[in-house]
Amino acid sequence: MTWRVTVDTGLCISSGMCLGIAPGRFHFDESQHSTPVSTPTEPDEQIRDAAASCPVEAILLTDADTGTLVPLNA
Numbered sequence: 001m002t003w004r005v006t007v008d009t010g011l012c013i014s015s016g017m018c019l020g021i022a023p024g025r026f027h028f029d030e031s032q033h034s035t036p037v038s039t040p041t042e043p044d045e046q047i048r049d050a051a052a053s054c055p056v057e058a059i060l061l062t063d064a065d066t067g068t069l070v071p072l073n074a
């Protein structure tokens, strides 16, 4: 499986939590909203942890092939 990582920049409040939880996987764009460094990507538990920890649930993980949501608590 390959994951597609999406951040809803309309929801992101720039807390920086995902950058701290998954170093190197997210960075801030010019508007200080988080964006994934690489997507699609191999399944990555730090990315999953970041998505599960986002205070506004702005990070969406889907199966890049099927579009199915990746569970955040697996």
Ligand code: SF4
Pocket (backbone or CB within 6 Å): 007, 011, 012, 013, 014, 015, 016, 017, 018, 019, 033, 034, 050, 053, 054, 055, 056, 057, 058, 059
């Ligand atoms: S944890 Fe969520 S709100 Fe915080 S920077 Fe990342 S995407 Fe934005």
